[in-house]
Amino acid sequence: MREEKDYLGKVEIEDDKLYGISSYRACKLFPETGEKFDERFIWAYFMIKKAAATLNKELGYIDSNIADAIISACDEWKTLKDHIIVDPLSGGAGTSVNMNINEVIANRASQLLNKEIGYVKPIEHVNLHQSTNDTFVTAGKIAIIVRLRELIDQIINLQEIIQTKEKEFYRIRKVGRTQLMDGPPIMLGQEFGAWADALARDRWRLNKVEERIRNVNIGGTAIGTGIGAPKNYVLKIVNVLRETCNVKIAKADNLIDATQNMDVFSEIHGLLKALSVNLYKISNDIRLLGSGPNTSVGELILPKVQIGSSIMPGKNNPVVPEYVMQISLVVFSHDSLINHASALGNLELNQFSPLIVHYALKSINLLKNACHSLSKYIENIKANEERCRENLEKSISNLTPLINIFGYNEVAQAVKESNYDVDKAIKLLSEKFSISVEDIKKKINPDNLTKLGF
Template identity: 80%
Template sequence: MRKEKDYLGEVDIEDNALYGISSKRATQIFPSTDEKFDEKFIWAYFIIKKSAAILNKELSYLDEEIGNAIIQACDEWEELKKHIIVDPLSGGAGTSVNMNINEVIANRASQILGKDFGYVKPIEHVNLHQSTNDTFTTAGKIATIVRLRELIGEVITLQDVIQQKEKEFYRIRKVGRTQLMDGPPIMLGQEFGAFADALARDRWRLNKVEERIRNVNIGGTAIGTGIGAPKEYVLKITNTLREISKVKIAKADNLIDCTQNMDVFSEVHGLLKSLAVNIYKISNDIRLLSSGPNSGIGELIIPPVQIGSSIMPGKINPVVSEYAMQLSLVVFAHDSLINHACAQGNLELNQFAPIIVHYTLKSLKFLKNACLALVSYIDKIKANEEKCKENLEKSISNLTPLINLFGYDEVSNTIKEANYNLFKAIEILSQKNNLPKEELLKKITPQNLTKLGF
């Protein structure tokens, strides 16, 4: 064991551990929640430290030898990430993770230089001209942009698969349903077309919202005033970080506003929630349309991805739909959490930045997983054309066009008189109004009823 000391006292640390006293203290005061940092967040944090070292070296604020060692250590982030031991939900607005990363980079840089731990300083060198308050939220925004792009790609793929089903099912007529009861006829392809258009809106909204999260407060240090950092660093760090990360970020017009207000995460997550709403609805509709299959609606045939019961033989359940619905429900909960956390910031800082960033990234991952699962699942869904036809032929809502001939009340009373039997109702209306039954049947053919503007 080695001993490290700060102004609070001494702490014993494992000899080979790259983290230091601040990281160790954090594990002692914040019990683990078993939550894990999103890997892109860790990557983004190391990229920020690398960019700061490059610029500080260029501006002659950092010794070239030490600066180069820090840069090399940052490039080893994939190996070093295992030394990030603090819990994502540690208190302190993200100070614990910032110090953990500072210590790991500093100790690895010392190793690179063949020096003892402590030669490269976590604060004086790695954290030079930075604060937790500008590095943490900037890392969160960069990671969110990267994950947002990945999610948009999966939404596009899911939309494409659903549009393929729209074409495949376009000529299949079926009964529509409102409030789960029989409604006018619709094409099965039209239902899938509506799913695809809902996702198209999500795709557009998510593309546009990326612009809202690009503004970062890096260089603002503690409260956005840039205290402790020279003007030339403050002016140049965003450009350096953009070049190194290859992520299109921009320096916020008002670094103070960008440091204390995190409403942009509430805005972004609100659109993630909107996607979750559509994923839930699409998944649940597939679940309903495949229900039974013999004693339910049964108009869709879902793929048998796993056995459905440990006791009922041959049972197939809509497990992928339910998986996507469960993930969507979690995103709904995250949205409420993030809204409250964004509102709870006080004065110059939001102390709840860790949960805001962490659960935004979790929602992005959950929605990406939901899309991934649904793509292969929906691709294998088939239509039960026989069941669609059978259900359609029995639906009394087929009589809807006849209200133009006989009026709403007469058609309603006839349906009741016929005990909700479609063909008996046609016979009664034909006899009462002295009209050929064939003429009435022509008006309610599925071909006519499924045309827009029939």
């Protein structure tokens, strides 16, 4: 055991632990919730510390040997991340995790220099010219940029698979439905095409939002004024960090604004919510089109991916669409959480930045998994062409074009008198208006009804 102290007192820490007294106190104050920081967030934070050490060495603010040891320790982030023990849901606007990272890097740097733990200082060396308030938010933005790109790749893949199905099913005519009731005919491929276009909008929106999230407040230190950091450091740190992490970031025009206002996170998550809305809709449509399959719609043949029931043999449930819908519901709740937390910041700082960053990243990862699972599922969906044809032939909405010939009320009356039987309704109209059944059926040919404007 080793003894560490701060102005609050002393604690004993196991010799093999690289975290220090601040991390120890944080874990006592904020017990584990089961939440874990996103790995890319941890990586981004280590890259910030590496960039700071690199620049401080260049500018002569830190001993070169200590700076080199810090830089080497930061490059070991994959190993050292297991020593980041602070829970994401901790108080202090992220101070606990910043100190946890500072301590781990400092102690590892001490080892690399063959010195006792404590030789390299967490604050005086690793945290030099930084604050939690500029490092935490900057790490969050870098991590979100990286994760957003991964999510966009999954959206592209899902969109392309749906477009493949659009082409495969384009000639299959079926009944359309409005408010779950029979509507005019539509091509099965047209339904898939509408889903693909919705995802194309999500893809475009998420691509564009990176323009705003790449503006970071690193160098602004505590409240965006750069207090405690020399001017030459403030002016150069963004460029050094950009090269270090290879992510296109830029110095915010107003570091005070970028430190205290979290609206960009709310904006980003609003777009994640919009994606969730579309994924929910697509998944629910798949459930409905595959429902039954023998006693309901049954127009899609859903993949058999697992046993559907522990008591009903042979049952096949739409488990992947339901998984995606559950993910969407979680993201909806995260959106409300992030909006409230972003609004609740006070004056020069948002004290809830750990919650905002954590749940934004969590939503991105959940949606990435949802898109991946749904892609694999849709790839194996088949069309039940016979059921599509049967349902279409029974639909009374096929008579919709006839209102231009006989009038709305006359067609409605024929439907009522025929007890919603399509053939009987056509026969009644034929007899009343002395037009052959064949001529009337030509007017409601499904080949024409699925074309824009008929």
